[in-house]
Amino acid sequence: MKNISIKTPSIFSFKECLKFLNRSADERLFFVEKERIRKLFFLESQPIFSELYLENGKELKLSFLNKNPSESQVQIIKEYYENWLDLQSDLQQFYKMAAEDKLLRPLIKKYYGLRLIGIPDFYEAICWAIIGQQINLKFAYSVKKSLVERFGSKFEFEGKLYYDFPDPATMLSIKNETFAEMKFSRQKVTYIRAISNDLLNQTVDIETFRNLDYSAAKKELIGLHGIGNWSADYILMKTFRHPQAFPIQDAGLQNALKKQLGLNKKPDLSSILQLSNQWKGFEAYATFYLWRSLND
DNA sequence: TACCAGGATGTTG
């Protein structure tokens, strides 16, 4: 099996990325095992089981464990990982800004090299944003787990099952009562059905989003039923990687600020705006590091 | 046991 090298950027810690990736025991779309990320892809209906690891502590290697994919498939998966771990971004400007920021300075030190872990798949990001609305993360993960275990494509490796996220057609085939069993609210099912249909009919097309700037893309996203301000910024941050995406009303962000500032209640919107005034152009990374700070 | 959770939408005043 061949190994593909992936270029590592300058401010980068694979270990910090793994720590973030490993935050939920209910994650089913990938696993972190023995300092390696293992993830299943389905390309042209074929399972391709991959892993990413650090060789000799410095060089990122991508390898395939069940078969040798074609060159174009290799390229797709390589790009997926590069996007997922945000390997293309240069963090120097963010770190420079953060070093001057009281709130962020300790975080860039503590989590040095952490990359904004994204969700490269647009449909998965939409569904995850909708699932996560107004419920705690633990619950959100358990809902996603039920969905993925039941309706994701599976592949077994060394006695363990790996999964792919269900596609829109599969999602549309799920009955309302089954969604209810998996603890989806009826509202969320309505949102997901409509958006799944839009993607199948190509009323909504991911490529058009890629070509839009931040505010145009946000406007389009909010036009989708079930995608509000928070979800739009979340998707712009995790999938389209706009550095200024800022899910400002996020409960986790507010709790992180409360914790970092030692407040006895969550800060209000205006004080968050004030704090974040100096983060302009780096709001996504600032948010991500603050989220990270909630875990320890 | 209330209250909160990585919200969104529709209605009401």
Added chain:
DNA sequence: CAACATCATGGT
């Protein structure tokens, strides 16, 4: 435009 009701259930 702001304030509230509703969803819908697990976590703390």
